[in-house]
Amino acid sequence: MNPIIAPSILAADFANLQREVEMINQTNADYIHVDIMDGVFVPNISMGIPVTEAIHKHAKKPLDVHLMIMHPENYLKQFKDAGAAYLTVHYEACPHLHRTVEEIKALGCKAGVALNPHSPVYLLKDILKEVDMVCLMSVNPGFGGQKFIENTFKKVKSLKKLIVETGSNAKIEIDGGVSMDNAKALFDAGADVLVAGNFVFSSQNPAETIKNLKNIV
Ligand code: DX5
Ligand code: ZN
DSSP states (O other), rough: OOOOEEGGGGGGGGGGGGHHOOOTTTEEEEEOOEEEESSSSSSSSSSHHHHHHHHHHOOOOOOEEEEEESSSGTTTHHHHHTTEEEEEEGGOOOTTHHHHHHHHHTTOOEEEEEEEETOOOOGGTTTGGGGSSEEEESSSOSSOOOOOOOHHHHHHHHHHHHHHHHHHHEEEESSOOTTTHHHHHHHHTTTEEEEEHHHHHHHHHHHHHHHHHHTTT
């Protein structure tokens, strides 16, 4: 297996975004995770389309854009044009999830669906074959630097089973509170992609931290 690491730019120094993106370019990170928050779906506001575009201008890694917003269907094209490779919407924000996933793919992006900690994985059973990635939130979305919710391990295992049963090719991404303390167990349980914000950006040597996360399996 190839462990995929996606540092979350939410934990970067926003006053020096270019420098931070260039720093990530020099590491063996796989994607750059971009957290979009609207202050409605989640109780925080982060960044939007122009900042995503600015990140993309300097990024040499695909942008993994996580939309923590209501009505994401209204902004898909703008985020695609801003440089998103992956577009992840929340199950909890999409009453017409199938349509939204099809729209993401029609734009030429990979389609991701995120689940809040309280949403069981079986909710995605009938859409799993259509999605490229499922993002399991291992914290309540809205803030970086929160404590990892242990129940996520169970969810990874049941999601993995469901993916195999439905013949889906979806990757499993884990987002929130990822560190050296849980990375190996998450990959062992079936995770493919680990998002890491604070653990990477607060470390002495982010490149080394990313390398260690990637080499943990
Ligand atoms: C949480 C975001 C996460 C966050 C992860 O709402 O979706 O991507 O940036 O940050 P850490 O790794 O610090 O928990
Ligand atoms: Zn995220």
